[in-house]
Amino acid sequence: MELRKGLEDIAIKETSITFIDGELGRLYYRGYSIFDLASFSNFEEVAYLIWYGKLPTRHELEDFKSRLAEERGVSEDITSFVVRTSKQGNPMDILRTAVSMLGLEDRQEGDFIGKAIRITAKIPTIISLIQRSRNNQEFLEPDLSLSHAENFLYMINGTKPNAQDSRVLDVALMLHMDHEMNASTMACLVVASTLSDIYSSVVAGISALKGPLHGGANSEALKQFMEIGSPDNVEKYVMGKLSSGQRLMGFGHRIYKSMDPRAKILKEYATRMAKNEEINRLIEIAMKVEEVGIKVLGRRGIYPNVDFYSGLVFYSLGFEQDLFPTIFASARVIGWTAHIDEYLKDNKLIRPKAIYVGDLGKRYVPIDER
Template sequence: MELKKGLEDVAIKETSITFIDGELGRLYYRGYSVYDLASFSNFEEVAYLIWYGKLPTRKELEDFRKLMAEERKVPDHISSFVRQVSRNANPMDVLRTAVSMMGLEDSRDGDTIQKAIKITSKMPTIVAQIQRTRRGQDLVEPDPNLSHAENFLFMLHGEKPSSTDVRSMDVSLTLHVDHEMNASTFACLVVASTLSDIYSSVVAGISALKGPLHGGANSEALKQFLEIGSPDNVEKYVLSRLSSGQRLMGFGHRVYKTMDPRAKILREYAKQLSTEKGLGELFEIAQRVEEIGIKILGNRGIYPNVDFYSGLVFYALGFDPDVFPTIFASARVVGWTAHVDEYLKDNKLIRPKAIYVGDLGRRYVPIDER
């Protein structure tokens, strides 16, 4: 039996949701390039595409937006829970528990996608509540008249965001919607394959995404830029970090052997936001890290990934660094639930093997003789 550590290059299902060309740095949702979707589409339309397999008509999109807007409000007892625990708890732990609480009130029976819409609509409300509670601010109720991205920022800041901020947020969410069989998506499928409920699957996804090697990498990349402090310090910092065997945060990907297309797109939004928000030097640091990092690591197929610039975008939009992974989860829940729905149409319990390397036939020794 061949050992495949990390299940690298092991396929567990067929999918029509997402395709990644790691050699050429291309990413497609339902056959559409993310470059086109980031340029011409929006989060709601992409969520509809991911869940239903086609782009909506104008009427379908209007009805879908209205449905999502109606589902944004979070039950009072969940908001109370968020206010009670958010100040000191890890934001991903709070989000995970809040989603689990949502599942207590929803029947296990029913359409997976309808439940996915409920979860996806409510998660930004919970995330905004987490950050505002941590800052000692009153909670802001969702506005059904705003788009998904605009309402997210409105609940975060308590005021209507600029068009640049809304577009940056919308594109960021769109680019995080799905990424084929990553660790958190696989975690969702393991749970779903037992015929558990969709809330349990999403909780598993959040738990996997919490790790610094997955969803936590965006905040670590941003902290890295803040730690460097000045463009003049970049080269020394990068060389020191790599020579000591440490990773350059935001670099490298299991699938991509060239630059992540999502990083290319987000770089432009990071540049625009940084200029508008007075964070130009921070963007200059990031650009310099990218240049030096590629020069050193590029010949090994190690390039910036989505986390490299997404943290800078989220920071410029006013999110606290330790809240970044919850934004990631708020978008990726679309892909998680779509993959669960797809997998359950031809379900098989996920039960891999392990290669035993221990002893056999050991004699049991009574406890007084050990």
């Protein structure tokens, strides 16, 4: 057997959901370019596209928006749990457990996409509960008249967002919805292939996304910009990191050998988020890090990925840093569930092999002789 660490370049299924051209830096959902979707579409429409395989009609979209909005509320049990744990718990741990609780509360059979809609609609409510309760702020009930992104920002910040902020979050969530067979999607499929339930599979995805090499990288990238402090410090910081063999957070991707198209789009939106002196300085630092980093790493095919600018965007919108992976999860749950649904149509239990390198035929030694 050939050993392929990390399952690199090993395909486990066929898909019609997402296509990535890593050499040219292109990304497509159901055949539509991410650049077109980011320019012309919105969260609800792209979620419908990924789940149902086609763009909705106006009537289908309005019905879908209503279904999402109506599912935003969470039970008293989940509210109480989040409030009780918000000040000391890791947000991804809280979210993971809250999704498990959603599974305990769901007694309905079938309707896989209905359950996916339910989870997707409730995750922003759970996230807003975490941020507001740990800051001793009153929890706001979801506003069903607002779009998904507008309501998310409203529940976080306590005020109705302006059109620009809503659009920025709309696009950021679209960009995070799916990315083919990444670590968290694979984790979901391993669980789903055993014919476990959708909630257990999504919990596995959240658990994988928690890791700093996956969903936690956006927070680490922002910490990096804050640590640098000033654009004048960028070159020394970057060169010092690289010369000592450390990673430049937000740079590099297993698939992309050119700049991640999601990073290109988020960079454009980040420059529109200039709200105060701190945000302006962080944006300037990020752009300088990109410039210096590409000079050194670009020749090796290492460029900024989606995490490089996404943390900066989320921070500008009012989200606290350790919540960034949960925002990632709030969008990626759409891709996770779409891939689960697709895989189960031709399911095969995922059971890879390992190459044994230990000894054989050892003599058992009684405990008193060891």
